[in-house]
Amino acid sequence: MDNRIFLIYGKDPGKMTKALLEAEDAASLIGDRGKRIVIKPNFVIAGDPSDGATTHTEITEAVLEYLRDNGFANLVIAEGSWVGSATEEAFRLLGYYGLAERYGAELINTKRDRFRKVTSHGITMEICETALDADFIINLPVLKGHCQTLMTHSMKNLKGFLSDRSKRDFHRLGLMKPIAAIADVIRPGLIISDSICGDLDFEEGGTPVETNRMMASTNSVLFDAFAAGLMGYKPEDIGYIKEAGKMGIGDIDPAHAEVIELNKPVASSARPRGTAQRLAAYTAPDDACSACFASLIHALKRMDEEGLLRKLGSRKIAIGQGYKGKNPEIGVGVCCSGADISVKGCPASADAIFNMLKEAALGK
Ligand code: SF4
Structure with a gap:
């Protein structure tokens, strides 16, 4: 196979x-x-x-x-x-x-x-x-x-x-x-x-x-x-x-x-609707690629399903090429590798982001 x-x-x-x-x-x-x-x-x-x-x-x-x-x-x-x-x-x-x-x-x-x-x-x-x-x-x-x-x-x-x-x-x-x-x-x-x-x-x-x-x-x-x-x-x-x-x-x-x-994702401005728009309120994108941003939205949906979204408090998840060389609190993907809490990947996968957010929310 x-x-x-x-x-x-x-x-x-x-x-x-x-x-x-x-x-x-x-x-x-x-x-x-x-x-x-x-x-x-x-x-x-x-x-x-x-x-x-x-x-x-x-x-x-x-x-x-x-x-x-x-x-x-x-x-x-x-x-x-x-x-x-x-x-x-x-x-x-x-x-x-x-x-x-x-x-x-x-x-x-x-x-x-x-x-x-x-x-x-x-x-x-x-x-x-x-x-x-x-x-x-x-x-x-x-x-x-x-x-x-x-x-x-x-x-x-x-x-x-x-x-x-x-x-x-x-x-x-x-x-x-x-x-x-x-x-x-x-x-x-x-x-x-x-x-x-x-x-x-x-x-x-x-x-x-x-x-x-x-x-x-x-x-x-x-x-x-x-x-x-x-x-x-x-x-x-x-x-x-x-x-x-x-x-x-x-x-x-x-x-x-x-x-x-076969190639790498490129930055693009997403316009989420409905539930995705509500979840996007927990993000702080800056030149984010849509594949990476979509993974973050799916991970936030999982957080919502598990009742953990509110535990993130007022923290916003950094994502995008604009964070290269910067030090946000929580970030997603290689562009945010300088964050205090981050997850690898380019793009990062939704299950890996979910695990990282879950640990951050539970203070592990
Ligand atoms: S980690 Fe990769 S996919 Fe994600 S925003 Fe940065 S360049 Fe794009």
Whole structure:
């Protein structure tokens, strides 16, 4: 199993996607040009990607362009929104009818597909034939928060391949074990993650956190375990990652990932909204990079969840390149290495920031 995770920072999802596809050498990974390739974006609802819920259309377009330019012609885009939401509305809003036509791809609303029953780890589910019969799946999840599972990314995005009946069953069964079970059945050959502005805490968006980062991996479980840290969690905090580890579906130790950064983040002014804006009141940014600032927001959210935010008192967390050579009280990332209390990283990860803030709040 390939344990590499590629990271890239920037504001152009199309270019970033191409760079990740090249880094993964996706054409060699897929192999035979006749293979039927299924591309799976995340359209939980019909929402603009800037709201933090849906995959940026530029990413899907860059994948299609890359595949066409490398001689692949049997292309499918497949997705089914959550129960009660019309997938066609997302296709229309996000420009997928034109996209499919331009690249000669089939566009499939998985809700209208045929389904076959599959049982995995004691969970019986109806999975669409498009996914079961694919030769190669490219998963395009959004890394974002989720009100029930805390986080949604590679494994949970596979729910879009289920019938509505199975989606309801998954909720009845508590989501965690079923999500791990589908990840054992459907194993995408490549995952390109949209972490441009995923939502802080809801899969349907509304509180996007500008992160300006994308990632790629071929290993769903390890990728999710690594992504949990970017959201301020340990892999075991996310029930379906823990279940996947217990079931032996994959490695959930992020220390086993080989993280390869294709570039470094650059300073950018973030404009947080909603809860993220409230949490940003605890920060004192000065030329902060969005990936680093997003990690701090996720760490502050964890502090809030643990009831520790108020224990920080009136202290504001320093972050950004403007703090180089300065001595703030608490700071984040290598730019703030001169702080009395600081956490390493460039960008710093949310789980490391959370641990540092927790200790500072508890006076350890
Ligand atoms: S440590 Fe400094 S340079 Fe590195 S990501 Fe954070 S703010 Fe940017």
